[in-house]
Each structure stands twice: as structure tokens, then as C-alpha cells.
Amino acid sequence: MFIRLENVFYSYFQHTPFEVQALKNITLTINRGESIGIIGRTGCGKSTLIQHFNALLIATQGSVLIDGEKIQKKSSQLKNIRRKIGLVFQYPEHQIFEETVFDEVGFGPRNIGISGQKLEETVKWALESVGLDYQDIHKKNPFELSGGQMRRVAIASILSMRPEALVLDEPTAGLDPEGKRLILKKLKTLREENGTTLVLVSHSMDDLAMIAERIIVMDQGTIGLDSSVRKIFSQGKTLEYYGIKPPTTTRIAELLQEKGFDIGNGILTAQELSERIAEKILKAGKH
Numbered sequence: 001m002f003i004r005l006e007n008v009f010y011s012y013f014q015h016t017p018f019e020v021q022a023l024k025n026i027t028l029t030i031n032r033g034e035s036i037g038i039i040g041r042t043g044c045g046k047s048t049l050i051q052h053f054n055a056l057l058i059a060t061q062g063s064v065l066i067d068g069e070k071i072q073k074k075s076s077q078l079k080n081i082r083r084k085i086g087l088v089f090q091y092p093e094h095q096i097f098e099e100t101v102f103d104e105v106g107f108g109p110r111n112i113g114i115s116g117q118k119l120e121e122t123v124k125w126a127l128e129s130v131g132l133d134y135q136d137i138h139k140k141n142p143f144e145l146s147g148g149q150m151r152r153v154a155i156a157s158i159l160s161m162r163p164e165a166l167v168l169d170e171p172t173a174g175l176d177p178e179g180k181r182l183i184l185k186k187l188k189t190l191r192e193e194n195g196t197t198l199v200l201v202s203h204s205m206d207d208l209a210m211i212a213e214r215i216i217v218m219d220q221g222t223i224g225l226d227s228s229v230r231k232i233f234s235q236g237k238t239l240e241y242y243g244i245k246p247p248t249t250t251r252i253a254e255l256l257q258e259k260g261f262d263i264g265n266g267i268l269t270a271q272e273l274s275e276r277i278a279e280k281i282l283k284a285g286k287h
């Protein structure tokens with residue numbers, strides 16, 4: 001049990017006429033090493049939810065526990081939590097402010113007293129974890145980089161604190177397909193090599209089919225569904241209710257089923273889809 005929410009409620013502008021109840025009675029456990037996708041209609045509370053994971057927002061009711069320790073508003077504890085759980089906002093490149101990539105990525109570690117060779121090693125590791133070459137890039141001005149590179153620098157600047165969990169709000173939004181693929185691949189490797197827990201908020205079911213093992217569907221401030229990625233994406237009709245279209249591959253598989261081409265369900269990736277089709281064709285050829 002790494003991150004645990006118990007009966008969490010959150011309201012913006014509480015006790016005012018403008019109060020918005022954004023989370024309602026959320027109970028949720030995230031274990032170390034999981035890879036979780038959070039989906040749901042716009043305004044359903046995804047961004048509000050993930051900001052509770054590193055105490056950027058504090059529940060107006062209920063509790064959040066990190067490694068069994070209840071979040072209170074003590075600053076020493078909050079610092080610790082934010083080092084453990086790195087949060088990457090939507091369009092994080094808008095928050096870049098240093099003049100070199102090195103300073104940007106090294107900002108967090110420097111702040112906690114890391115310097116010299118250790119700092120250099122940390123920055124190098126963070127940049128390489130997102131697929132950027134240290135020598136090529138560390139002296140550049142972040143604003144000279146392409147959109148995809150800037151996004152990766154922004155992710156590296158959170159990674160440089162070596163968080164145990166990385167929580168990302170729409171990490172591939174607005175990127176071209178190549179930029180998307182690269183970031184997802186790097187996040188996957190990060191988890192495989194370091195055991196980093198991943199939580200991704202995304203509107204792209206295709207992205208989540210590639211990277212997530214568990215999916216949480218939110219609905220008007222509550223959790224609608226919470227299950228394995230295969231189970232979630234194979235319930236086309238239920239998903240429709242939550243305003244979600246399953247990944248392209250899953251939909252193609254369903255269409256083939258409807259046309260009488262029985263290739264089974266729970267298909268997630270293009271690789272799986274092509275293998276199932278090939279199997280089916282080979283079997284048909286034998287009759």
C-alpha cells in the first residue's frame with residue numbers, strides 16, 4: 001500500500017456560494033510498481049484527484065496516506081512526500097523558467113543540496129531517462145528546443161528528484177505521434193528498470209492500451225470503474241456511458257467480431273490484433 005485515499009472529498013471554494021464539489025467519497029489504493037491510467041469525461045475530477053497524491057491539494061474531508069503515514073499540513077512532511085511522488089502537470093513546458101537545460105533539470109536536486117559531480121550525474125540520468133542526450137542538450141536554452149523535447153525536459157526536471165512514483169497529467173497531449181511514442185516508451189522503461197510507479201491521466205485510450213495495467217474511470221467526482229486494462233477496454237457499452245471510446249485496436253477487434261470474424265476479445269495492442277488475425281487466417285486455411 002503506497003498511496004491510499006480514504007473517503008476523500010474535495011471542494012474548490014469551500015463554504016462560499018461558488019463551492020464546487022470535485023471529489024466525492026473516493027477510496028483508493030495504489031501499490032508500488034503499478035501502472036495506472038485515469039480516464040473520464042472532462043471535468044470529472046481527474047486532475048483534482050492526482051493532486052491529492054502528492055499533497056498539492058489537501059482533502060477537505062477524509063484522509064490520504066503515503067506509505068501508511070497520514071498527510072497533515074506539516075511542511076517537513078510535505079517536502080518528503082513531494083520528493084517521493086513527482087507530479088508532472090499538463091503542458092509542463094509552460095513552467096520551464098531556467099536558461100539552460102542543465103539548470104532546469106538540476107533545479108530540484110540543487111535545492112536539496114546536491115552539487116558537483118553528483119548533480120551532473122543526476123541531471124544526466126534524468127535526461128537520458130527521457131531519451132535526450134546529455135552532451136547534445138545540457139547547455140541549450142530550453143526555449144530553443146522542439147515541443148516534444150521541451151516536454152521531455154520538463155518531465156526530466158521532475159525525474160531528477162528520483163521520485164518513487166511519477167504522476168503525469170496528459171503527458172502526450174499536443175505532441176506528434178513520434179513524440180508520443182517516444183515518451184510512452186521511456187516511461188515504460190523507467191518503470192521496468194527502476195520500479196517507478198506510474199499514474200497517467202489521459203484522453204488517449206491508445207496510449208493507455210500501451211502502458212497501463214490498471215484503469216480507473218472517473219465519473220462526476222467519483223470512481224465509476226477500477227479494473228485491469230483488458231477488462232475495462234472490453235466493456236464497450238459500459239464505457240460509452242462514461243463517454244469513453246475504447247482503443248482503436250479494441251474497436252477493430254469488436255467490429256471484426258460483429259462481422260462474424262471471431263478473434264476473441266480483450267485485444268489491446270496492434271501487435272496482439274495482428275497475431276490474432278494471422279492465427280485465425282491460418283486456422284481457416286487448414287479447413
Ligand SMILES: Nc1ncnc2c1ncn2[C@@H]1O[C@H](COP(=O)(O)OP(=O)(O)OP(=O)(O)O)[C@@H](O)[C@H]1O
Nearest residue numbers: 012020021022040041042043044045046047048049
Ligand atoms: N481551480 C479550480 N477552481 C474551481 N473549480 C475548479 C478548479 N479546478 C477544477 N475545478 C472544477 O472541479 C471539477 C473537476 O475538475 P478537474 O480539473 O479535476 O477535472 P478533469 O477530469 O481533470 O478535467 P479535464 O479532462 O478537462 O482536464 C470541475 O467541475 C472543474 O470545473
Ligand SMILES: [Mg+2]
Nearest residue numbers: 046047048169
Ligand atoms: Mg484535468
